[in-house]
Amino acid sequence: MSKTESNKPMTAEEVSRLKTVKAKSAEKLTNAEKLTNQGPAMETIDGRSFPKGMKSIGMPANEKAVEGKVLETDHFYPTHSDFEYQPKLEAKKDRKPKFIERESFLAAEGVKTIFGPDQRKVYNSTAYPWRCVGRVESALGSGSGVMIGPRHLLTCAHIVDWQPNNTTGWLKFTPMYYNGSAPYGSAWGTLTYYKYKVAGPTIDSTEIQYDYVVIVLDRPIGNSTGWLGSKSYSDSWDGGAYWTHAGYPGDLTGTQRPTYQTGIALDGDFWSADDNESMSHKADIWPGQSGGPFWGYWDGAPYAVATQSAHNPSENFASGGSDLVNLVIRARNEHP
Numbered sequence: 001m002s003k004t005e006s007n008k009p010m011t012a013e014e015v016s017r018l019k020t021v022k023a024k025s026a027e028k029l030t031n032a033e034k035l036t037n038q039g040p041a042m043e044t045i046d047g048r049s050f051p052k053g054m055k056s057i058g059m060p061a062n063e064k065a066v067e068g069k070v071l072e073t074d075h076f077y078p079t080h081s082d083f084e085y086q087p088k089l090e091a092k093k094d095r096k097p098k099f100i101e102r103e104s105f106l107a108a109e110g111v112k113t114i115f116g117p118d119q120r121k122v123y124n125s126t127a128y129p130w131r132c133v134g135r136v137e138s139a140l141g142s143g144s145g146v147m148i149g150p151r152h153l154l155t156c157a158h159i160v161d162w163q164p165n166n167t168t169g170w171l172k173f174t175p176m177y178y179n180g181s182a183p184y185g186s187a188w189g190t191l192t193y194y195k196y197k198v199a200g201p202t203i204d205s206t207e208i209q210y211d212y213v214v215i216v217l218d219r220p221i222g223n224s225t226g227w228l229g230s231k232s233y234s235d236s237w238d239g240g241a242y243w244t245h246a247g248y249p250g251d252l253t254g255t256q257r258p259t260y261q262t263g264i265a266l267d268g269d270f271w272s273a274d275d276n277e278s279m280s281h282k283a284d285i286w287p288g289q290s291g292g293p294f295w296g297y298w299d300g301a302p303y304a305v306a307t308q309s310a311h312n313p314s315e316n317f318a319s320g321g322s323d324l325v326n327l328v329i330r331a332r333n334e335h336p
Contacts, residue, residue: 007298010300011240012262016086021082022083040170044231053170054191073325074229081107083128085297123258132176132228134258138169143156143159143247143291144258145173151216151222154187154288155173157194157196157213158199158309159291172186173188187219189218189295190216190333195212210275211319228303230303230304231303231305233322238267245261245264248289250287251286279318280317285308
């Protein structure tokens with residue numbers, strides 16, 4: 001058994017007993033202001049200006065990890081930030097009605113993505129690691145993502161606007177976006193690392209295994225927000241309620257405010273290898289949360305193992321495996 005398999009993440013109960021770590025220094029707001037004021041590179045198409053698209057780099061299907069090697073990347077906690085294991089919920093004065101009434105909206109189609117009472121909570125926290133999660137925007141709409149390196153974003157592949165000649169459309173990331181506020185500014189994608197070009201609106205069983213990308217951003221916004229580590233998922237963790245998920249749902253908040261849920265169990269599929277596998281789960285999901293991370297804690301440090309991908313009427317799906325970590329390693333090594 002590998003070290004990853006035997007070293008299980010902390011349980012939700014263990015995490016709940018961890019205490020908030022207070023910041024050791026003040027955060028310099030001038031840095032965030034510079035990021036806010038810096039716009040994207042532009043290009044002109046048919047006489048109109050648009051944010052510039054990205055080049056893309058595919059990871060070969062046969063590129064695998066070294067046998068027996070534990071795959072993970074480091075996390076970074078900026079000491080100018082508090083470290084909260086439970087984020088501050090949004091203030092009562094800011095609470096708003098649901099953007100979409102799911103029950104009546106879904107009745108006609110018979111679709112179900114919320115199982116039992118809705119466990120999601122709306123939060124507004126600039127503490128780590130919550131500040132690492134943010135709203136992703138592209139020509140296809142909005143999703144969610146998380147910082148996974150100094151200028152490296154982990155999100156779903158189906159939010160990327162895939163175009164010919166290994167190019168994509170523009171992509172924007174705003175960490176801890178909340179009702180139009182951008183405490184750390186926004187960053188724009190310059191390069192996309194992918195395993196498989198997953199394109200919606202429907203996603204098949206093969207695509208669910210590869211529904212993640214690592215985007216190289218145009219600035220090291222992670223030096224301000226921090227970033228999560230990443231780990232290869234092990235099927236030995238199936239059924240354990242270890243995981244936290246965060247993202248920007250369209251039903252509760254109209255993708256304008258983030259929600260989170262803890263105590264989630266993942267179940268890796270049995271028909272694919274651990275390097276590229278889908279995981280089913282019963283977390284409460286709505287479009288807009290796609291690309292949002294599932295993470296657990298090892299010795300109090302957060303590591304992402306999967307991204308939210310898809311759903312059907314009976315269960316929801318995430319994508320992960322050692323290929324995801326390989327993608328992070330390659331993007332960070334080649335474009336640090």
